[in-house]
Amino acid sequence: MTQPPPSGRAPPATKDNRQKLFERAMSRQAYAGHALIEVLHTAQELFGHLTPELLREVALKLKLPPSRVLGVATFYNFFSLQPKAEHTAVVCLGTACYVAGAPQLVQALERRRCACAAADADKEAGPARLSVQSARCIGSCGLAPAVVLDGRILPRVSAAQLERELDKIGITA
Ligand code: FES
Structure with missing residues (x-):
């Protein structure tokens, strides 16, 4: 044990x-x-x-x-005390993550964010469903490229894997 x-x-x-x-x-x-x-x-x-x-x-x-x-x-209004959306994705854009494919992860997240915003356009105003943020380095370069989705690190994640994780939390295309 x-x-x-x-x-x-x-x-x-x-x-x-x-x-x-x-x-x-x-x-x-x-x-x-x-x-x-x-x-x-x-x-x-x-x-x-x-x-x-x-x-x-x-x-x-x-x-x-x-x-x-x-x-x-x-x-200062650039500080936020609340999560800005139901779900938050922080993409690391530090060098290790950038060269390992972070730009494709940003594109995948932005596509989903826009799809959700369009789908919600007719509904009553409420918090956004997905907030996409970036960081310079989250200190896990060995796991590049990394995304922190709702506080959970997704290590060495591809765009396809990330999209599957988004499906699981209801952020669909
Ligand atoms: S560059 Fe992404 S974790 Fe360090």
């Missing part, structure tokens, strides 16, 4: 390095309070939107009052 790690915590389900990458980004800024906007940008780029947990973590690590972090996150 597999023993749990010494910390008693379960091992991560995926090779999702985003938390490690986020920690590294804050460390590069020496956890300085004046780097708040840059740190929030990195958090949003990695995780899609700024959750209360992320905001709390930023406040703690940068030694800032939580009210200040929330104030900045809500003041």
